[in-house]
Amino acid sequence: MSEIRETLFRYLTMLQLIPRSPGRVSTPVLLEKLHERGFRIDTRSLQRDLRDKLALHFPLVCDDSSKPYRWYFDRDFHCNLPALDVPSALTLVLAEEYLKGVLPPVVIDQLAPQFRDARRLLDDLEGNGLSQWAKRVRAIPNGKVLIPALFKEMIWQVVAQALMENRALDVTYLSRSTEQEKQFTLHPQGLVSRHSVTYLLATVNDYDDIRQFALHRIKKAIISSNSWRESTAFDLDSYIHNGAFGYLDGNEDTRLVANVAPQLAWLLTETPLSNHQTLIPLENSEWQRLEAVVPNDQQTLSVIFNPVVQMAALKQPFYYARFPALSLG
Incomplete structure (x- = not known):
């Protein structure tokens, strides 16, 4: 009985480890x-399990x-283990609605x-009226969102593999500054999705500095x-915090002080x-x-600026001051 149970658990684990197409x-x-999971x-x-059993x-x-x-597995293969419940299904629907405006279709797929x-x-x-869910569920982005830049599915597959498996990439990249295609060997260090563009962070050839490569320009x-x-000195969170994507105005956080209207x-x-x-x-x-206390970058200031303008239009007393970060107690 223990051998049968061991085999069953091994089959279930294999089903979890094998990806859908185009993954391999x-x-x-x-x-x-x-x-690694303890199966002898x-x-x-293994080949017999794959070919003659599964x-x-x-x-x-x-x-x-x-x-x-x-x-x-075939791309359309799906297996509901465990089965979805209604709250989880609604969560997935909302996630899909939101992510469609943020991530490229290749990633959503x-x-x-x-x-x-x-x-x-x-x-x-149908029995409880939830069949009308499509008329009742929406995810609305905050502000105008640009349509995500498109790139090929195979580009995503190769980049994801290289990033996760610590592999170098040979790429043909369309340079925005020269409008010409160039060949590089990239050493992936991170991946960032910002607004409508997904960036691969990598060192190039034999250089040590981190550069950003938009996936839709990788041909x-x-x-x-x-x-x-590996770039041993690279830390993704520090890289972002230091203004790589936020147009940092200073290294220290900022203390915002303002009088705000009741609605705000x-x-x-x-x-x-x-x-x-x-x-x-x-x-x-x-x-x-x-x-x-807020980050001292242009993105934060642009978010703050609109309410300040509204307060000024209402002709109410307000002030906006920037100081080094302090404990607010």
Whole structure:
């Protein structure tokens, strides 16, 4: 009985480890991952499981165009383990609605089976009226959002593989400054999605500085035969915090002080500017005194600027001051 249970759990684990098309997993990598999870199996037994067991009952495909062979499921294959419930399905629908305006279609397509399952579940709930969910659910972006830049699905697959497996990339890249295609060997260090563009952060050739490469300008990409070089001094959070994407105006945070109207005070109570924020009622007034520690970058200041203009238009007393960050107590 224990051997049967061991085999069953191994099959379930293999189903979790094999990706849908266009993803691939090679036999040696799959064997290594099974060993990491404590399963005792050799290469020949693994190949027999894949070919003679799982492939008979699941849409499992072997890519034998090169060695080692690589395995994947049909793109439309889906497996509901565990089964979706209604709150989870609605969460997925909202996530899809929101992400469509943020991430490129190639990236969204990676989650298409999960989104499709969520919609199918909600469509089938005719008995309780939830079949009308499509008329009742929307995700609205904050402000005008540009349509995400498009790039090829294979570019995403190769970039994701290189980033996760610490591999170098040989790319053909369209330079915006010269409007010409150039060839580089990139050493991926991070990936950032900002507004409508997804950026690969990488060092180039033998240089050590981090550069940003928009994925939609990568015209060709293959795994390089060159060894990947890690940038040991690179930290993604520090890179972002230091203004790589936020147009930093200074290294220190800023203390914002302003008198705000009741409507704005209510909004900031529900959705604060930062974790360090206070709102204190002003004497003999419906207005409140706002104090908050915020990042000192242009993006933050542009968010703050609009309410300040509104306050000025109302001809109410206010002031906006910038100081080094202080403890607000």
